[in-house]
Amino acid sequence: MNSISPNIALFIPCYVDQFFPNVGIASLELLEKLGCSVTYPIGQTCCGQPMANSGYERDTAGTARHFTEIFKGFDYIVAPSGSCVLHVKEHSPKIAGMEKEQKGIQDKIFELTEFLTDVLKVENLQGSYPHRVGYHASCHGQRGLRLASSSELQEAPYNKAHHLLKNLKGLEWVELSRKDECCGFGGTFAVTEEALSIQMGKDRLEDHLSHQVEILTGGDMSCIMHLQGIASRNRENIKFKHIAEILNEAIS
C-alpha cells in the first residue's frame, strides 16, 4: 500500500447490515486495527445481487447507479462478502454516463480476506484463537474471486483465509472431506429448491461435524446463515462466526 493512507470505504451487504451487525463491526474494527482509515458511506443499500441472480439483472439499474454514486470517490471498497463483491464486478448492468466510475469501482472493490492478503499484504498475523475451526469456502468467493485454489483445477494449492488464520496461536485448521463443495444456499435457490438446499446444507454440515469442528467460519454470512439455520433447527453442537469476527477477536 502507498505510504499515504488510502481512503477505504466499507461496504456492508444489506442482509449483514440487517441481521449480522456484529460482522460489520468486526470488519470495521479489524481494518482499523491493521492501520486503515475506513469510512462507512451511510447512504449505501444493496448491490442488487438477489434480483440479478433471479433473472432480473435489467431491473437492478437503479440500484447499481446508486451503488456507483455512493462508492465512486474511494481508493478501495472492502466488503465482508465474496458473493456481493463478485456481483458488483461481473453482473452490474452498465450505467449509461457512468461507465468510467463503474469500471473504477469494479477494479477497486475487494472481498475482506482478499484485501488483507493482496492489498495490505498481511503476513504472520499475531494473535490467539484456541479453537478447532472449519472453513466453509463459499462458491462465489472460491470460484468467482479465486480466494482459494479449486479442487477441480490443476494449480498450486493456496487459500487466503488459511493464510490469515494459520499463525493464530492455538487455532486448529480442520481439513474437510469435500473442501469446496457448495452448501446449497444459492440465494433464492434456498427457497425455490428448498428440499435440495436443505439436503446440501445438511451434507456440508455433516462434513464439519464428523471432523469435530468447533467453529464453522467463512467469508459469506449468507451461506453461514443457511448452515446455522439448519444446525440450530437440528440442535447441533457447533458455533458459527464470520472470519472477520475470528480475526478481530484473535488480534485484540
Next chain:
Amino acid sequence: MSHPENASAFLKDQSKAKWHDETLWFVRDKRDRISKTVPEWESLRNLASQIKDNVLSNLDNYLEEFEKNALKNGIQVHWAKDAEEHNAIVLKILKEKNCPAIVKSKSILTEECHLNPYLEKNGIEVVDTDLGERIVQFLNQPPSHIVLPAIHLKKGEISELFHEKLQTEKGNEDPEYLTHAARTHLREKFLGAKVAITGVNFGVAETGEFVVCTNEGNADMGVHLAETHIACMGIEKIIPRRKDLGVFLRLLARSATGQPITNYNSHFRSPATGKEIHLVLVDNGRTAQLAREKFRNSLKCIRCGACMNTCPIYRRSGGYSYGSTVPGPIGSILSPGIDLNKYSSLPFASTLCGSCSDVCPVKINIHEQLYEWRQEITKAQGTNGKSLSMKLANGIFRSPLAYRISGKLMRIALKNLPNSLIYHPINSWGKGRNLPETPKETFKEWYHKNRS
C-alpha cells in the same frame, strides 16, 4: 413436473439419494486424481477450448470439407435439419436393406431424436448394446446420465431385472455374473443384426473419418458383424485435423470416468468391400444455438458428463429430475434453446457454484450461461408477481430512506410475529431452517451511534 418437485421426490428416499451422491462423487474424485497426474492438464483444456472456438467460427467450411472427404472415402453422407428428418433417413435405409432388427451403440443424439420409439413404431426391433443402456431399455427408461446411463440403479435392482428378462438366478447380485448374462444375450443380437447404428464422438474434417469411443467395444462388434453401418452425428462434433484428436481423447476419458483412455477409440474411414457406411449429419437446433452469441459456446461439449458428476444438484436430484435428454448443468444450458418454456426451471436448478465450469474439459462457461438463461427466461415470461417484486426491490435499494424503513419493518415483524407464523409452511426458508435472531440494531444504527 418442474425440477424442484422432481428433486424433492428424489430426496424422499434418503439412503438412495445419499448413495447416488456418493457414487457420483467417487467418479468426480477419480477424475480429479487422474487429471492431476497430467502436468499440462490446464493447457490441454485451453487448447481444446480454442480448437472448438475455431470449429464453431468455421463450421460451414469444415462441414463441407468433411463431407467432401467422407464421400471420397466411399461413405454415403446424409443431411438432416431436425430429428424428424434424421429418423426418416434412418428408417429409409433400414427399409432398403429390408432390416427388421438393429443393434445400436450409445448415441445421445439418437436419444435426442427419440429414434428408438420411432423405429419400434415402424416395426423394427432396436437393441441398445451398451450394458447400461440395455438395462434402462429393459425398463423402458431413458438414460439418467449421458456416460453412465443406469447410474441411478443399484445392483440389487439390476439383479431383479435380469432375473425377469434374462432368467438369471434370483438374488444373484454378482456384477461379473450379471455382465456375463448380458454378454450372452447381446451376442445373439449382434449376430442377428444386418445394420448397426452408432453415434460419433469426433468427425475429422481433414480426412473424412470419424471416431467412436466406447468402453465395451460394442460399437466395433456391431459394425463389424453388420453389412451396413449408420453413424449419426451432430454437426458440432467436427474437429479440423486428425492430430487434434490426441487433445480430446486425453481429456475425454479422464474427465468422464477417470480412466487414462477410453478402451476402444474406433476410427471409421471407409466401408469394407461389399459393405456400406451411411453418415447422417444432424442440425436439430444446433445452428440456432450457434447464432446465440451468449450460448454458442455450449456447442463445444464433448459429452464427457463431468459436469454431472461434479454438480451438487445433479448428484442429489438424479438425471430424471431434469426431464431433458441431456441432464445436469450442460443440459440446463442446451435444453432452453430447444424449448424455453418446457425447460424454464432448469437454469434455476443451480446455485451458480461454478464447479461445472471448472471441471469442463473444453472450458464451457456453464454457470455463466445458466445466469444468462435466467435473464432470458424472465424476459420471456413477461410481467408477473416475481417481476413486480423485483421492480419494487430495485425501488427500495436505490433509495437509502426506503431501504431503512423497509428493513426496519421487516426486523420489527420478525421480532414480534409468533414462530407459528414465521415458520408457516408457505415460508420455504423456515421449513428446515431457523432464522437468525433479529439483532437489536442494524450495523447502520450502530455506526451512527459509535462512529459518526
